[in-house]
Amino acid sequence: MLTLYNPICSLYNPIYYTTIMAVEYDGGVVIGADSRTTTGAYIANRVTDKLTPIHDRIFCCRSGSAADTQAIADVVTYQLGFHSIELDEAPLVQTAANLFKASCYRYREELMAGIIVAGWDKRRGGQVYTVPVGGMLVRQPVSVGGSGSTYIYGYMDSNYKPNMTKDQCLRLVSGALSLAMERDGSSGGVVRLAAISETGVDRQVILGNQLPKWSTA
Amino acid sequence: MALSNVVETPASGFNFENVSRNVALEGLLEGGHTKAPKPMKTGTTIAGVVCKDGVVLGADTRATSGEVVADKMCAKIHYISPNMYCCGAGTAADTEKTTDLLSSNLTIFSMNSGRNPRVVMAVNILQDMLFRYRGQIGASLILGGVDCTGNHLYTVGPYGSIDKVPYLAMGSGDLAALGILEDRFKPNMELEEAKELVRDAIHSGIMSDLGSGNNIDICVITKQGVDYIRPYQESEYKDKRQRRYKYRPGTTSILTEKIVPLELEVVQETVQRMDTA
Numbered sequence: 495m496l497t498l499y500n501p502i503c504s505l506y507n508p509i510y511y512t513t514i515m516a517v518e519y520d521g522g523v524v525i526g527a528d529s530r531t532t533t534g535a536y537i538a539n540r541v542t543d544k545l546t547p548i549h550d551r552i553f554c555c556r557s558g559s560a561a562d563t564q565a566i567a568d569v570v571t572y573q574l575g576f577h578s579i580e581l582d583e584a585p586l587v588q589t590a591a592n593l594f595k596a597s598c599y600r601y602r603e604e605l606m607a608g609i610i611v612a613g614w615d616k617r618r619g620g621q622v623y624t625v626p627v628g629g630m631l632v633r634q635p636v637s638v639g640g641s642g643s644t645y646i647y648g649y650m651d652s653n654y655k656p657n658m659t660k661d662q663c664l665r666l667v668s669g670a671l672s673l674a675m676e677r678d679g680s681s682g683g684v685v686r687l688a689a690i691s692e693t694g695v696d697r698q699v700i701l702g703n704q705l706p707k708w709s710t711a
Numbered sequence: 712m713a714l715s716n717v718v719e720t721p722a723s724g725f726n727f728e729n730v731s732r733n734v735a736l737e738g739l740l741e742g743g744h745t746k747a748p749k750p751m752k753t754g755t756t757i758a759g760v761v762c763k764d765g766v767v768l769g770a771d772t773r774a775t776s777g778e779v780v781a782d783k784m785c786a787k788i789h790y791i792s793p794n795m796y797c798c799g800a801g802t803a804a805d806t807e808k809t810t811d812l813l814s815s816n817l818t819i820f821s822m823n824s825g826r827n828p829r830v831v832m833a834v835n836i837l838q839d840m841l842f843r844y845r846g847q848i849g850a851s852l853i854l855g856g857v858d859c860t861g862n863h864l865y866t867v868g869p870y871g872s873i874d875k876v877p878y879l880a881m882g883s884g885d886l887a888a889l890g891i892l893e894d895r896f897k898p899n900m901e902l903e904e905a906k907e908l909v910r911d912a913i914h915s916g917i918m919s920d921l922g923s924g925n926n927i928d929i930c931v932i933t934k935q936g937v938d939y940i941r942p943y944q945e946s947e948y949k950d951k952r953q954r955r956y957k958y959r960p961g962t963t964s965i966l967t968e969k970i971v972p973l974e975l976e977v978v979q980e981t982v983q984r985m986d987t988a
Contacts, residue, residue, distance in 0.1 A: 505801070505869045506851045506881070531874070536886070539874045560872035604845075674929050 508538045509606075511562065511680030512703075513642030513671055514555035516612040517654065517663045518620040518635050522691030524614040524660065526667040527555050528642065528675050529683030540683045549574050551690055552590045552613030557640040558627065559606040566597050566607055587613040591623035591631055599629025608639050614690050642674030642681035649673055660689055664698075665706075672705040727847060753923015756884030757787060757798035758892065758912045759853045759864045761877045762905035765933035766855035766862050769909035770798050771884070771917050772942065773924040780924070786941065788930045792817045792828050795856030796930045796937065799868060800882035802849035809850045813837060830856040830863040834873055841938065842871025851881050857932050884916025884923040891915050910943060917946075 508531045516525040527544040530537055544556045546567045552574070556563035575585045591611040598607055611623045624630075624637040636654045638646055649670050658666070668685055675681045685700040689697045713879055757770045774782035789797045789810035797813070799806025813836055817828040841848055852867045866874045866881060878896045880888035891912040900908070906929055916923045926942035 505846055505849055507846065507870050508868060508872050508874070538812065539876060541876070542874065560874075561842055561870035564872055566837070580854065 506538070508532055508533045508560040509534070510542070510557045510560055511642075511678075512544060512557045512640035513646070513674035513678060513681040514544060514557050514610055515621040515640045515643075515646075515650075515667050515670055516555060516610045516624075516637050517658070517667055518612070518622050519658050519660055519663045520575070521661065521690060522614045523620040523622055524663040524667050524687065524689050525553055525610070525612045525673055526534075526671050526685060526687045528640075528671060528681040529686060530681055531560060532680055533673060537682075542683070543686060544643055545686055545688050547571075547695070549578065549585055549613070551584065551615065551689060551692075551695070552587055552611065553688060553695070554590075554594065555608060555610040555612070555639065557608040561606045562605045563609065566594065566605070566609070569597060570594055586615045587611065587621040587623065588618070588633075591625065591633075593688050594623075594625045595623060595629055597630040598625050598627075602627075602629050610637050610639050612690065614692055616692075620691070638674075640681065642671075642678035645677040646670045646674045660691070665688065667691070667704050668700055673708060675705075676708065725844065725847070730847070751932045753922060753925075754884070754921060755787060755800040755882030756880065756888050756913050756923040757800050757853050757882050757915025758880040758885075758888045758909050758916075759798065759855045759878065760892070760896065760900070760905050760909050761850055761855075761862050761864045762902055763899040764862075764902050765857050765931060767902070767905045767909045768796055768798050768853065768855045768930040768932070769913045769943070770928050771913055771923040772926045772928060773917075773922070774803055775922055783925045784942075786928065788928055788939065788941075790814060791833055791854070791856070792821070793937065794827055794831055794858055794931060795833055795854065796939070797855075798853040798881070800851045804846065805850040805869075806852065809837065809840065809848060810852070814841070827858060829858045829860060829864065830854065834865045834867060837867045838871050838873050840871075841867060841869060846870045853879055853881055855930075855932060857934055862932075880912060880916070882916070882920075882923065884913075886921035887919035888912035888916040901940075902931065902933070904948075907942075914944075943965075 510531055512528055514527045516523055525545055529542045531542045546554050546556060548554050548571050554567055573593050574585050574590050592624055594609050594611055602604040609625045609629050614620050622637050623633050636650060638650055664687060667687060671685045684702060687698045689696040754773060754775045759768045769790055770787035772784050773780055774785035787798055789799060791797050791814045799810060813833055816836060817833060820828055846869050849869050851869055855864045864879055866879050878892045880892060895908050909929060910927055913927045925946045927939045927944045929943035931938040941968050
């Protein structure tokens with residue numbers, strides 16, 4: 495009775511085109527993301543939290559289809575939690591990354607998910623692993639993802655140096671994200687940051703008017 | 712082996728045969744002179760706001776079928792549990808059945824565990840189900856409720872994505888409603904202020920969107936209970952009928968009357984006692 499159901503008509507399908515980034519430093523990692531979710535040209539959520547905790551010291555940055563990445567993150571959280579209880583110790587970041595890769599690769603045809611897994615563990619310290627669309631897994635000292643990442647490869651390549659401190663990393667990530675948000679229409683809102691180390695997770699939000707300013711008016 | 716004259720009981724769960732039929736029809740019609748009927752987005756404006764004492768949900772009451780208003784007083788705010796209600800936009804049948812299923816599951820859970828369900832549990836159940844069906848269930852839902860952890864408002868999309876936000880609008884009138892909400896929302900509002908805000912948001916959706924209209928329903932959920940005000944505000948554009956369209960008995964005059972009694976013969980009489988104990 496109430497409107498014809500047509501499988502071809504577009505449904506509300508929020509996507510994180512986004513900009514996400516993760517940097518490792520000696521003692522931990524700094525991760526950051528913008529906060530925009532779009533459905534077509536409409537911003538469905540301007541304060542999204544794309545930094546999702548997977549375990550106590552392991553986070554993932556999500557880009558791609560909102561539904562797909564939320565579902566994968568839930569599955570991996572369960573698998574990692576179970577594994578950690580069996581092991582009776584904190585899981586490795588590499589394990590979490592491999593769990594993401596397993597889901598993303600097996601269902602690569604059905605999923606649209608680009609994920610950066612970052613965290614700290616006792617064996618290897620701070621680590622960043624990237625699992626882009628398609629299900630590849632590679633460890634990198636610094637990684638950017640999402641549609642806005644293309645605008646900041648230059649900034650990242652010229653400003654990243656190995657053995658930076660935590661504050662330098664925070665400034666690098668917030669600077670890079672604000673540049674990407676400036677240029678990429680699909681990224682925007684606030685910058686969410688998290689610094690993960692042995693002592694814990696330190697989360698921050700940088701509001702729009704507090705973002706670092708760049709010279710072009 | 713199923714005989715053609717034996718009705719098969721359909722398999723339980725959703726049946727997507729009509730989806731493939733529609734796709735085939737589209738293919739046939741595109742080639743010829745006739746065009747397939749254009750699908751219309753279901754018109755709705757639904758909104759929700761978290762305030763100091765609880766959650767306020769609002770919805771319009773128009774259900775459209777193409778360009779005709781099919782139902783002027785449709786209920787879009789569905790009961791989930793004593794502490795949770797859900798507004799639905801999208802395909803009406805899908806929102807109705809999904810919320811019914813959720814409500815049944817939560818009732819069973821309450822009976823089994825002796826606890827009131829939490830909003831996050833309802834959201835997880837919805838997310839699991841909608842993700843599993845990969846967008847084939849066209850239900851965009853706003854779920855609001857109060858539980859022991861606080862006042863919560865979530866949106867669940869047809870593909871299974873969730874967002875947790877303090878204020879929200881969905882449906883075809885969402886842009887108009889969100890304009891009002893973005894302008895006047897403040898955290899920790901008083902209940903009356905929140906009700907007015909939601910009413911104004913739905914009203915702007917009704918004014919600016921053809922698919923939304925008629926009355927406004929409001930549902931206020933607090934720790935003390937639920938106040939489902941239906942309608943909160945009636946449409947000021949209700950028309951009076953010009954004439955009476957019912958015919959009085961005797962409008963058609965009877966010219967002749969012939970009564971023919973049927974002669975029935977009792978062939979067999981069996982009495983079966985019903986056990987009413």
